[in-house]
Amino acid sequence: MALFAILLVLTVFGCNKQKEFKRKYSFYRAINTNDTAYLSISVTKPFFVGNYEIRYENSGKDSGEIRGKISGDTLLGLFNCITYGGNNKIVPIALLKKGNKLLLGKGLEMNYMNIHYFSKEEPIVYTNPEFVFEKINKSEKKK
Template sequence: MKLYTEDPERILIYGGSRKDSGEIRGIISGDTLKGSFYYSSYGGGTLKRYPVAMLKRENKWLLGKGVISIYMGIPSYLKTEPIDYSDPKFIFEEVKK
């Protein structure tokens, strides 16, 4: 998976075939980013929102996992449950073009 940063656009490519384009909106506090990824699959269709929590380690961002709750149509991580960064599904690092 790659994350191309073309300010403010983010393009996520999964294994060279699936493409989600959108933007990440959130707050960085220390070494943690918490926010939402607003995206359209394959660059079109309905805009979707997914909560994100990332932890910065050695110039890489680790995508955390947590329990997602939906309140009034807005997905977010439950504040009563910890976010786990020990086995991230995705690790983001700078890609030189």
């Protein structure tokens, strides 16, 4: 009987203790003329997830989730956002890690049966990027 009670207690307490997975995020900000972009990324190699927001000078913002795969110093994924016009939009995103900075890449965007990706025929270009993200503290986010 005592053995049964011990097993019951261990089972109840063992099953109730679920390890809570908490993501650790890194925060970035990029400014291009009058537009500002914010990026928060959590990395669980070889994948990343996070949030991305672009605030345009006087015309609203695009904001949503990003997720994708990390290959070396490159983060390739999708940006699923709601545009400032209220439409849902999915676009490929490419970021190149250079030290503590992330460079937003440009490439030929393709769409096949609602699957969005960069063309393999054209390289993704990181020279003269629209946004260069610099690491910031969480407290500096969205000031």
